[in-house]
Amino acid sequence: MESKQADIYVFSGSGNTFLLAETVAGIFNDNNCQAALYPLGRFFAAGPERVLGVAFPVACMATYPFIIKFLRGLPPGGGREVFHIGSMAANSFGMQEPIRKLLVNKGYRPIGSRILKMPSNYGKNLNPTSLSNQNIIKEAAVQAANFAGQLLTGKSRWEQTFAPWSGFFHNLAGGEKPWRLFKKIFPLKINQRYCIKCGFCRNICPAASISTDKDGGFYIADTCVSCQHCAAFCPQQAIGIDGESGKAYKVVEYSHLAETLRQ
């Protein structure tokens, strides 16, 4: 990596990807490469001398539409170095290749991509403190630190899994259809009995999908892309599949996430 400064844009539904991005930034900072973490959404223009990092999870076979929109909306790279780190629970469906192509077409210079297995954050009865999940998290942290070292020493590569259908999945995930189907199978709802109307979910929803009705009750609109962010960080655990309340999976406290990602 030629750059000595890094801007890393992070989206993380329940904290898995955030933990990995934070590990990478920590290794950079320990090795005289100044790293800053930003929430993935708004882009802050910066010079080509700063490496661009993008960190986001695999979801619904590729990633969320708002992430693809963010990447498509990046300004021309002008040869700026770019790396990617992400997390998934089982299969990346070859998403790295279409992402690489997209960035190359925008004029960025890809220097490395790594997707690491983290615990699943979807379903019921998920427990981030179980021994098996703790082991997965520890192993991913080691791998993320290795990846950061490889980026710094120029030994990283843009990892690829063999998936001839990856372009198809990538295009599919960027559209509406898979999310409509996903929402039908896993309808995320707010349980009005537990909701204290704090508005927290509305503030953090990256798809602006939480509104209030005329009585001030909070509800999830159809534009929701099931990213899990609101469910993971609702202080009342009022958001769940079909409104079923339960402890949602999250691996960091919201205050830490919000303090670390510079606005």
Ligand SMILES: Cc1cc2nc3c(=O)[nH]c(=O)nc-3n(C[C@H](O)[C@H](O)[C@H](O)COP(=O)(O)O)c2cc1C
């Ligand atoms: C809506 C949704 C779809 C997901 N789809 C996939 C998938 O296609 N493949 C996979 O391996 N994991 C999938 N997962 C699991 C997450 O990618 C995994 O838990 C990831 O580490 C979450 O990272 P985050 O906490 O940074 O959002 C999905 C999770 C959600 C919420």
Ligand code: SF4
């Ligand atoms: S974060 Fe939870 S408690 Fe707060 S408004 Fe949203 S659903 Fe209600």
Ligand code: SF4
């Ligand atoms: S409503 Fe919740 S799950 Fe849906 S997009 Fe917003 S934060 Fe994500």
